[in-house]
Each structure stands twice: as C-alpha cells, then as structure tokens.
Amino acid sequence: MTRSAAPGFAIALAVLVAGLLFAFTVGRYPVALGDVAEFVISRLSGRASSLPPAVENVILYIRGPRVIAAVLVGAALAVAGTAFQGLFRNPLVSPDILGASSGAALGAVIGIYFSLGIFGIQGLAFIGGLAAVAAVYVIGSAVQSRDPILVLVLTGVVVGALLGAGVGLVKYLADPYNQLPAMTFWLLGSLSATAPADLIPLFGPVALGSLVLIALRWRMNVMSLPEEEARSLGLATGPLRIAVVAAATLVTSASVATAGIIGWVGLVVPHLARSLVGPDFARLLPAAAILGGGYLLLIDTLARSAAHIEIPLGILTAVIGTPFFIWLLASVSKTWS
Amino acid sequence: MNLEGRKLAIGYPDRLVGTDLDVALQKGEVLALLGPNGGGKTTLLKTLLGLIAPKAGAVHCAGRNLGDYTVRERARILAYVPQSHVATFAFTVEAVVLMGRTAHGTLFSRPSAHDRAVAIAMLERFGIAHLAERPYTMISGGERQLVLLARALAQEPQFVVLDEPTASLDFGNQGKVMNQIRALAASGHGVLFTTHDPNHALRAADRAYLLRDGTCVADGPIGSVLTLDNLTALYRAPVKRLTDPATGEQAFLPG
Numbered sequence: 092m093t094r095s096a097a098p099g100f101a102i103a104l105a106v107l108v109a110g111l112l113f114a115f116t117v118g119r120y121p122v123a124l125g126d127v128a129e130f131v132i133s134r135l136s137g138r139a140s141s142l143p144p145a146v147e148n149v150i151l152y153i154r155g156p157r158v159i160a161a162v163l164v165g166a167a168l169a170v171a172g173t174a175f176q177g178l179f180r181n182p183l184v185s186p187d188i189l190g191a192s193s194g195a196a197l198g199a200v201i202g203i204y205f206s207l208g209i210f211g212i213q214g215l216a217f218i219g220g221l222a223a224v225a226a227v228y229v230i231g232s233a234v235q236s237r238d239p240i241l242v243l244v245l246t247g248v249v250v251g252a253l254l255g256a257g258v259g260l261v262k263y264l265a266d267p268y269n270q271l272p273a274m275t276f277w278l279l280g281s282l283s284a285t286a287p288a289d290l291i292p293l294f295g296p297v298a299l300g301s302l303v304l305i306a307l308r309w310r311m312n313v314m315s316l317p318e319e320e321a322r323s324l325g326l327a328t329g330p331l332r333i334a335v336v337a338a339a340t341l342v343t344s345a346s347v348a349t350a351g352i353i354g355w356v357g358l359v360v361p362h363l364a365r366s367l368v369g370p371d372f373a374r375l376l377p378a379a380a381i382l383g384g385g386y387l388l389l390i391d392t393l394a395r396s397a398a399h400i401e402i403p404l405g406i407l408t409a410v411i412g413t414p415f416f417i418w419l420l421a422s423v424s425k426t427w428s
Numbered sequence: 429m430n431l432e433g434r435k436l437a438i439g440y441p442d443r444l445v446g447t448d449l450d451v452a453l454q455k456g457e458v459l460a461l462l463g464p465n466g467g468g469k470t471t472l473l474k475t476l477l478g479l480i481a482p483k484a485g486a487v488h489c490a491g492r493n494l495g496d497y498t499v500r501e502r503a504r505i506l507a508y509v510p511q512s513h514v515a516t517f518a519f520t521v522e523a524v525v526l527m528g529r530t531a532h533g534t535l536f537s538r539p540s541a542h543d544r545a546v547a548i549a550m551l552e553r554f555g556i557a558h559l560a561e562r563p564y565t566m567i568s569g570g571e572r573q574l575v576l577l578a579r580a581l582a583q584e585p586q587f588v589v590l591d592e593p594t595a596s597l598d599f600g601n602q603g604k605v606m607n608q609i610r611a612l613a614a615s616g617h618g619v620l621f622t623t624h625d626p627n628h629a630l631r632a633a634d635r636a637y638l639l640r641d642g643t644c645v646a647d648g649p650i651g652s653v654l655t656l657d658n659l660t661a662l663y664r665a666p667v668k669r670l671t672d673p674a675t676g677e678q679a680f681l682p683g
Contacts, residue, residue: 095561180516235441306536313527315517319479320510324583325503325531370517373538 096374099367103382107162110388114158117396120149152287160285160293161391162384164350165360167297167342169383172357173364173376174304174339177315178332179240182365183419186343186357189247189336193254194223195347200261200274209284212277213292213348220344223254228336240318279403280351282391289349296345303338304376307331311372353387353404355412360386362419429490430454431476431506431587431618437484438468438475438642444483445471446642453618455586458609460629460650461622463639464663469622470591472639476620477589478502490586503531507580509590512572518563521575525550528582550578554608570601577608588612590621594628606632626654626680638662654680 115127126142130150133140140147171186179188187193198219202212224247231239231246258278265271304311313326314335321328346353363386364379387404390411394402432452439445446468453459453476463469474480476487478494487494489505497505507528515524528550529543539547551557554574559567564575573593580588593609594602609632612619623629629636629650636653638645645662646653659667659680668681 177517182516237440309533309538310530310535312519312523313530316515316527317510317513319474320508322479322499323477323503323506323508324527324579325500327499331535365517370519371523 096368096378099364099369099374100378100381102367103364103378103385107381107385107388110162110385110392111158114161114388114392115150115154117392118149118154119396120145120153122146122149122154126150156287156290157282157285157391158388159290160282160349161388163290163293163297164282164346164353165356165383165385165387166380167301167346167383168353168357168387169360169364169379170301170304170376171339171343171346173361173372173379174311174335175357176361177311177372178335178339179244180315180317182362183358183416184244185354186339187251187352187354188244189227189340190223190251190254191220191340191343192347192352192354193251193258195220195344196278196352197223197254197257197261199277199348199351200258200265203270203273203277204261204265206270209289210292213289216348217292217296217344220347221340223250224336224340224344226250228333276403277351278405280353280405280408281394281401281403282350283395283401285349293345293349296341300338300340300342300345301380303334304342305380307335307338308372308376311335311376315372350404353408355408355416356383356387356390359408359412359415362415429586431487431489431620433472433476433482433485433487435485436472436475436482436487438471438480439483440471440480444642446639447484449485449639449642449644451476451637451644451647453587453620455618456613456616457635458613458619458621458633460633460636461620461639462624462626462629462636462662463645467640468642469639473589473591473620473622477506477508479508500531503583503585505586507583507585507588509573509576509580509588509593511591511593511595512569512576515564518565520560521556521562521564521567522547522551522560524564524575525578525582528579531583546582546584547578550582553581554578570597570604573597573601573605574608577605581612585617587618587620590619592622592624594623594625602628603631609633626659630654630678630680654678656680 116122116124126146129140130142168186175186175188176182176184195216198215199212202215227247227250231243234242236242262271262274265274310326310331313321313324314331318328360383361379364375364382368374368378390407391404394404394407430452434450436449437444437447449472461469475482481495525547526539526543529539529546551560554577556571556574559571593605597605606628609619609621633650635648636650637647638653638658640662646658656667656669666683670679
C-alpha cells in the first residue's frame with residue numbers, strides 16, 4: 092500500500108517545488124534561479140549574502156508573503172474539498188457546498204460597503220463563512236429525515252442562494268465608482284494585496300483545521316461509507332460529522348477571507364490527488380494539501396505574469412476547471428456509478 | 429450470550445412498521461428472517477443492530493440493553509453485512525476490510541500491525557487474499573459480498589447480521605455464501621440473515637422467523653417453521669414442495 096503511494100507523493104512534491112521556483116523567479120522583476128538558491132543558502136547558514144538589496148526585497152517582502160499565502164490557500168481549499176467529498180460521498184462536491192464561500196462573500200461586501208479596513212473586511216468574511224455554515228447545519232439538523240446528508244446539501248444550496256441575493260443587494264446599493272470595483276475584484280479572488288501581516292490570520296485557522304482533518308484521516312475512510320454502515324462499524328458519525336464540517340469550514344473561511352472567492356481548486360485538486368495516490372484518505376489528505384499548494388501557486392504566478400494586468404484568480408481557475416469538470420463528469424459516469 | 433428483542437415495536441419517527449415482536453439469537457446458531465417485501469425485515473434488522481431505536485420494548489445483547497452500549501462497544505459485538513453495493517470511492521479490498529477494525533482503534537489512531545494482520549487473516553479465510561490490492565469497485569458481486577463478510581469478521585464480533593447476502597449473486601456464489609454462513613455458526617458466531625428464498629434458509633439456517641406486515645407469522649426450528657402452509661400464508665401465494673425420496677431433504681418452488 093505505502094509502496095504504491097510514493098511516486099504519487101513525489102509528483103505532488105515536484106509540482107510544489109516547481110511552483111515555488113517558478114513563483115520566485117518569474118515576474119515584472121525577474122530573479123535568477125541562482126539568486127533564489129543563494130538567498131535560501133545564506134538565510135539557512137546565517138551568512139550575509141552578496142545579493143543586491145532589491146533582489147532580497149523582492150524575494151522576502153514582495154513575493155514571499157504572496158507565495159506563502161498561495162500555498163496555504165491552495166492547500167486549505169484542497170483539504171477542505173477532499174474532506175467534503177468524503178463526507179458527502181460525492182466526488183463532485185466542493186468546499187463551498189455548505190455556503191462557506193457565499194457567507195464569506197456577503198461578509199466581505201458588507202465590510203467594503205461600510206468602508207472598513209482590510210482587517211475589518213477579512214474579519215467579516217471569516218465570520219460570514221462560519222456563520223453561514225453554522226446556520227446551514229442547525230437548519231439541516233432540525234429537519235427530520237432519514238437522509239441527513241441530503242438535507243444538509245439542499246439546505247446549503249438554499250441558504251447559499253439567499254446569501255447570494257444578499258451580495259447582489261449590497262452590490263446594488265454600493266457606490267458604483269469606489270466600492271463596486273473593490274467588491275467585484277474581491278469576489279473574483281486575488282492574492283495581489285497579500286502583506287506579511289495577512290499571513291498570521293490565514294495560517295492559524297488553516298493549520299488548525301487541516302491538522303484536525305489529517306488527524307481524522309483514517310476515520311474519514313469510514314465516514315465516506317453510507318451512514319448506517321459507518322455506524323455499524325463503530326463510528327459515532329454525528330459528532331464526527333460536526334468535527335469535519337467545522338474543520339473544513341474553518342480553513343475555507345480563512346482562505347476566502349484572505350484571497351476572495353477562488354472556485355474549482357477544492358474540486359479539481361482532490362481528483363488529481365486521488366489519481367496520484369488513490370482514494371484512501373490516509374494518503375489522500377496529505378497529498379491533496381501538497382498538490383493544492385503547488386497548484387494554486389502555479390496559477391497565481393500565471394495570474395500575475397501572463398498579462399500586463401493581474402488576471403483574477405477565480406477566472407483562471409474557472410478557465411482551467413470547467414473543461415476539467417466536464418471531463419470528470421464523463422469519466423465519473425463510467426467508474427463511480 | 430444472546431441477542432434478544434422483547435415485545436418490540438419497530439419503525440421510524442413517522443411510521444410504525446411492526447409491533448409485539450419477540451426474537452432471539454443464540455451464539456453458534458443461524459436464524460433466517462423471511463417475509464414479503466415491505467413486511468419489516470430490514471427495519472427489524474436495523475433495530476436488532478441498534479441502528480434505529482425500538483419504539484417500544486427493548487433489545488438486549490449479552491444481558492445489557494443495546495441502547496446502553498456506545499457505538500464502538502456495539503461494533504465489537506455486532507457486525508452488519510449490508511447488501512453488496514458499489515462504493516463511491518475505489519478503495520482497495522484491503523482498505524475496505526481494514527475499516528472493520530474501526531471499533532478497535534481510537535478516533536485518531538492509525539491501523540496497527542495487529543489490525544493489518546487480522547484484515548489479512550480474514551481475507552485468507554474467505555479465499556480472497558489475492559484481491560487485496562484490487563479496487564473494491566472493480567471486483568465481481570460475489571467477491572464484494574465476501575469482502576463485506578471479511579470486513580464484518582475483522583470486527584471480531586459475536587453476532588453477524590446479513591441483509592440479503594445472496595441477492596444479486598449467481599447460483600454458484602449463492603452456495604458459497606450459504607456455506608460461509610454455516611462456517612460462521614461453526615466458529616461460534618450467532619448469525620442472522622434475511623432472504624427471499626426459503627431454500628437458502630433450509631440450506632443454512634437452524635431456525636426461521638417469518639415476518640409479514642410487521643407481525644410474526646412463525647418462529648422456531650427450520651423444519652417445523654418452513655412448511656407448505658406457513659409459506660403459503662407468509663407470501664399469500666401458491667408454493668410447491670419437493671422432497672428428495674432418498675434423503676428426505678426438502679425444497680420449495682414458487683407458483
């Protein structure tokens with residue numbers, strides 16, 4: 092079992108390393124590969140480097156925070172997507188299924204509408220995501236049904252639609268010259284404004300939620316079985332479902348609060364990871380985290396270097412994700428039904 | 429040690445399925461549960477497994493109310509073999525059997541060397557060790573049923589409950605599963621299974637429990653319960669009996 096997973100992990104790591112090298116060297120201010128290597132070596136050994144200060148600045152303060160944010164957000168969305176796909180026993184589910192993204196979106200546009208600072212906007216987005224999923228969970232649990240999972244998904248869809256209407260309303264009321272572009276830009280997703288100070292509120296929740304999910308990885312296998320089967324195998328599915336939803340929502344909300352809405356990563360990466368290391372969550376969750384970090388890093392580098400202006404991340408991930416999703420639908424109908 | 433439901437009323441929050449049911453299963457014994465569709469077989473099964481609570485009466489396992497067990501404790505005594513199905517994710521056969529060890533670990537624990545050894549032993553017991561690395565989604569229906577049996581035994585339970593273990597299996601595999609059910613009783617397990625075929629009950633069970641419209645029609649040793657009269661009453665349809673003149677063994681034909 093472990094033997095066959097090694098090449099998959101190697102590929103995922105290679106994507107991450109390629110992403111890192113690509114991200115540090117490419118851009119408006121090109122940095123040579125050797126300079127990046129020298130920077131890393133000098134930092135590790137504590138010796139002063141002979142690099143020009145401008146190069147150090149680019150690596151440390153301009154690209155560094157953005158690279159870390161991209162890796163964290165990509166890993167977070169991939170891990171959350173993997174967990175939700177297992178929890179809902181459906182390979183076509185993404186992290187925003189329970190309304191985390193729509194809740195965060197509403198929080199953010201309200202923050203922009205009231206001209207709060209960046210931390211106010213991010214805080215509201217984070218709280219909005221958590222509150223939306225909590226509301227979905229409470230409503231979904233209150234409905235008596237023999238299929239609690241289905242009720243939860245449908246509640247998520249309904250509440251998500253309502254929150255979407257809320258976003259529409261705030262955008263309609265917003266100042267079309269100052270606020271509306273900011274809202275639109277935020278809703279399309281971007282890491283361009285990432286500052287070093289953004290990394291702490293991102294890292295905390297992402298690390299906490301991801302660690303919980305990875306710690307539960309052996310039980311996630313059983314969670315992906317039909318409810319009664321999982322319980323007859325000795326798994327208290329109710330409490331565990333709450334734990335998984337809470338952890339996945341924590342990482343999703345923190346990512347969306349930092350980077351705005353970036354779709355498709357949480358749907359596409361779990362599938363790529365599954366094709367690399369198989370469906371066993373014990374290997375899948377770590378592999379998805381590594382691959383997700385590398386994937387979003389590559390896309391973010393593309394977003395800032397492919398054109399004269401920044402391409403919103405949400406647009407790039409959709410352009411790549413849509414054809415992938417169609418291919419997925421075609422292949423899922425063969426193997427999963 | 430036995431699994432026993434007394435004066436059970438079974439059903440769901442919005443629907444009563446059956447009332448006044450007494451059912452008992454001893455270790456080392458095979459009990460077949462027969463009855464027409466919609467008669468309450470599956471509901472009774474789930475109640476005895478503790479997956480749904482009885483609406484009245486109580487299920488006792490080893491002298492203790494089943495409702496007082498934790499989910500984990502229950503899974504170390506009672507194992508459930510659902511109807512074989514296609515899984516959402518293509519887990520390997522070994523991974524599926526390893527899931528049977530869930531109740532022997534804690535929430536965060538990884539499978540131990542002992543867990544893996546038990547899983548392998550169960551695969552060998554059912555002669556499917558060669559499938560260990562194959563995806564569960566890519567094996568035949570008969571093989572899947574054996575994998576689910578291996579997973580149930582990996583729980584190291586006292587009682588095994590099977591929901592229509594022979595449904596959708598070919599003739600040869602039906603026989604194999606019947607033999608495995610006998611072997612489970614021989615190794616000391618109490619076995620309860622549902623079936624639509626009285627001949628499967630004749631083949632594998634010591635006792636039979638006939639359930640129609642949520643009421644017990646008959647309950648007792650297989651020979652005295654599976655009679656022409658009882659089966660005709662159970663299914664409200666004509667049944668023909670064949671007897672082997674040499675051995676006295678019986679078989680039933682529908683229609």
